[in-house]
Structure formats: structure tokens, C-alpha cells
Amino acid sequence: MVTCTAKPRLPGERVDVVLGAGGVKGFGHIGVWKKILELGIPVGTVTGASVGSIIAAFVTNGYGVEELTRVFHRGLSNRMDIATIIKAVCWGDPVSVAVGGLMDLTVPMREMVREFGLKPNPQLKIVAFDLIAKEPVVFEGEDYDLATALTASCALPSVLRPKWFMDGARMRLLADGALFHYNPTCFSTAPAIVSTLKPASEWPRGFMYPLDAYFHARELYFPIAGHRRVVDPHLHIVVDCGLPDVAGLNFGVSPETCERMIEDGYKTAHSTLTDAIAKGRLPKPETAAADV
Numbered sequence: 001m002v003t004c005t006a007k008p009r010l011p012g013e014r015v016d017v018v019l020g021a022g023g024v025k026g027f028g029h030i031g032v033w034k035k036i037l038e039l040g041i042p043v044g045t046v047t048g049a050s051v052g053s054i055i056a057a058f059v060t061n062g063y064g065v066e067e068l069t070r071v072f073h074r075g076l077s078n079r080m081d082i083a084t085i086i087k088a089v090c091w092g093d094p095v096s097v098a099v100g101g102l103m104d105l106t107v108p109m110r111e112m113v114r115e116f117g118l119k120p121n122p123q124l125k126i127v128a129f130d131l132i133a134k135e136p137v138v139f140e141g142e143d144y145d146l147a148t149a150l151t152a153s154c155a156l157p158s159v160l161r162p163k164w165f166m167d168g169a170r171m172r173l174l175a176d177g178a179l180f181h182y183n184p185t186c187f188s189t190a191p192a193i194v195s196t197l198k199p200a201s202e203w204p205r206g207f208m209y210p211l212d213a214y215f216h217a218r219e220l221y222f223p224i225a226g227h228r229r230v231v232d233p234h235l236h237i238v239v240d241c242g243l244p245d246v247a248g249l250n251f252g253v254s255p256e257t258c259e260r261m262i263e264d265g266y267k268t269a270h271s272t273l274t275d276a277i278a279k280g281r282l283p284k285p286e287t288a289a290a291d292v
Contacts, residue, residue, distance in 0.1 A: 014044030015282060016188035018236075019052030021178035021225065022197025023248025026051035027072060027258045028241040031265025032195040034065045039273055040285050041193070045140075047125040049177030049184050051248075052195070053153040057146065060124040061117070069262065071116070073255060092161055096173065099131065100161035105154055110147040120146050127177035127184045128152035131162060136180040137172060138187055153177045156224055159249065178225035190235045191281055193273070195265070198242030199223065205245070208252065215249035237276045241268040 017036065019029045029052060036043065048056030058068050089102050112118070119142075126139040126149040139149035152163040152174035162175040177184060183196050200219045208216065218224055231238050241264050246253060276282045 013189070014042040016044040016192040017046045017056075018183055018185050018188055018192050018194040019046065019048045019056050020183035020194065020196045020229075021050030021052055021176065021248070022182070022242065023051055024076065024251050024253055024258075025197040025242050025246055025248050025261060026055055027069075027261035028197055028265035028268075029055045029195050030065060030068055030072065031262040031267070032193075032239050032241065032269040033059055033068075034262075035266050035269035035273055036193065037065065039277070039282075041273070041282055043123075045123055045125055045188060047127060047138075047184060047187050047192075048153070049127045049180075049182065050154050050156070053126040053150055053177065056124055056126065057113075057118050057150060058116070060121050061119060063116075073258065076251065076253075076255075076258065093164075096161045096164065099157050099173075099175070100155060100159065102161070103159065104161040105151045106147065106163070109151045109154075113147045113150070118146055120144055120149075125187055126150065126153050127180060127187065128155075128163075128174040129177055129179040131157075131173045131175050131179075133172065136177070136184065136186075137165075137167070137174060140187075156249075158224060176225055178228070180228070182225065182229045183231050185231055185236055192236050193239065193282075194231050194236045195239045195241065195269070196229065196231060197248070198240055198244070199229070200242075200247040200250075201244040203245065204250075208250070212247075212250045212252045216247040219247040219249070237272065237281055239265070239269045239272045241265040 046056040046060050088104055088108055090104055092104060121142060128137045130137050148163060152165060154176060155162045156176040162173050165172045165174050183194050185192055185194055200216060243261055243264055246257060273282060277284055
């Protein structure tokens with residue numbers, strides 16, 4: 001098991017960012033990233049788990065907030081597209097099917113990586129979890145298949161099929177990074193900016209599709225990936241965002257709700273990050289690097 005030890009950040013060093021797991025609530029990360037850019041905070045590595053890994057891949061490949069918002073809105077609107085579903089539903093080996101079922105993100109992820117020209121890069125870290133060894137696996141550097149890493153990091157058991165991965169001479173069965181920790185700060189230098197996505201705490205007032213209602217209940221009472229969410233606010237700068245009536249697997253949310261999540265992330269980041277700047281935990285805007 002990996003021991004989480006983060007070294008103190010020296011003056012002038014870039015600030016690492018961690019984008020946590022949370023499914024559709026990942027729209028909140030977009031708002032947080034928008035505020036980070038506005039404040040001119042010099043960013044070091046960007047570590048992502050589950051949906052956080054997707055956003056991390058886009059932002060470390062140079063995508064801005066408006067482009068990222070359009071991509072995520074399009075992805076959400078295409079969730080019920082029959083062609084997309086056909087690409088994701090396929091037979092597999094008995095073990096991975098037993099863990100995750102017939103839905104496999106490999107083909108959709110590969111198409112996304114190719115369409116948007118996403119590449120591994122030194123700034124990006126993607127966290128998955130080895131179901132066999134019971135330990136995290138981090139994809140970093142430039143010599144790995146990005147689509148495989150993203151598929152593995154987002155493969156929530158009982159919802160999406162895990163990914164077999166040959167790691168040297170070792171065979172791994174990789175699943176959602178949230179199984180290790182929703183907000184894996186272990187692989188960043190402290191104090192990192194950690195964008196966390198709060199779990200749902202209440203039922204939405206409007207109509208829900210049956211599947212959305214099921215997953216909403218799971219998050220309220222029996223979360224699939226467990227409860228490993230806590231981040232030390234004394235060690236890291238924690239931006240804790242998320243609407244109380246939206247669960248991570250509520251993919252039937254409206255575009256208006258998605259915009260509310262972005263705004264919530266932005267406002268929460270504004271309060272948290274400006275406070276951190278005032279206390280000297282982050283560089284002041286006028287002294288921040290200009291090449292973020």
C-alpha cells in the first residue's frame with residue numbers, strides 16, 4: 001500500500017492540483033479551474049481520479065474553460081446515443097464482466113483521445129486502482145496509452161468494466177481511482193489545491209429517471225466506491241464543491257444544473273483560493289507565473 005507523504009512546497013514552486021472523483025459532478029472542477037486560471041496561480045502537476053482524470057487530461061493538453069465546457073455538455077447530451085452505447089457494450093472475460101458488467105469505456109475513450117488530440121504529458125497524473133493487489137496505480141510521464149489510463153481510472157465496479165493491464169511482467173486489473181481515494185493527494189507536493197466533489201446529501205426536488213434514482217440512493221446510503229474522501233485542510237488547500245441534490249451517477253441532469261455546478265465550483269474556489277492567497281499559502285496574483 002502507498003504511504004501518503006507530501007513534502008512542504010518551497011517558495012516559488014508551482015502548485016500541484018488534484019481533481020477528485022465524482023462522475024457528473026465533475027462540472028464543478030471546470031469552475032474551480034476557471035478561478036485558478038483567473039488568479040494566475042502557477043500550476044505544477046494535475047492529478048486526476050475518475051472524472052477528474054478526464055478533466056486533467058484536457059487541461060494539461062491546453063484546453064480552456066469554454067472548450068472544456070462544450071466538450072462535457074456534448075458528452076452528457078450523447079450519453080443515450082445508441083451508437084455510443086453500442087460501442088461501450090461488448091462481451092469480455094468472465095472476471096471483468098463479473099466485476100463491471102458489459103459496459104466498457106475503451107472504445108469511447110480511444111475515440112475521445114483521438115478526436116481531441118489528447119496526449120500523455122509530464123504535467124498529467126492519472127490514478128487507478130488495482131483490484132488484485134489492492135493498491136493504487138499512477139500513470140505519469142509520456143510513455144503510456146492515455147485511453148487505457150482514462151478507461152481504468154473511470155471504471156467504477158458494478159457500473160463499468162475494469163481494465164486488464166500488463167505492467168511489466170505483472171498483470172493488473174484496474175478500476176476506478178476512487179476505490180483508493182476520491183481525492184488522491186499522495187502523488188502531489190503539498191500544499192496542493194484539491195478540488196473535491198461533495199457527495200449528495202439530499203434528494204432532488206424534480207423528477208428522476210429510475211436508474212438515476214437508484215444511483216442517487218446508492219450515493220446517499222451505500223456509495224459504490226466507499227467513503228475515502230477526507231483531505232487534510234491544514235496540509236492542502238481544499239476547494240469543497242458540489243450541489244447537495246446531485247449524485248455522481250445522475251447523468252440525467254439538465255444543462256442548467258450543469259451550469260449551476262460550474263458556478264458553484266467557481267464561487268467556492270474564489271472564496272477558498274483568495275483566502276489562501278491572503279494567508280500566504282498561494283502566490284499573490286501579481287507575482288504568479290504568466291505561463292499557466
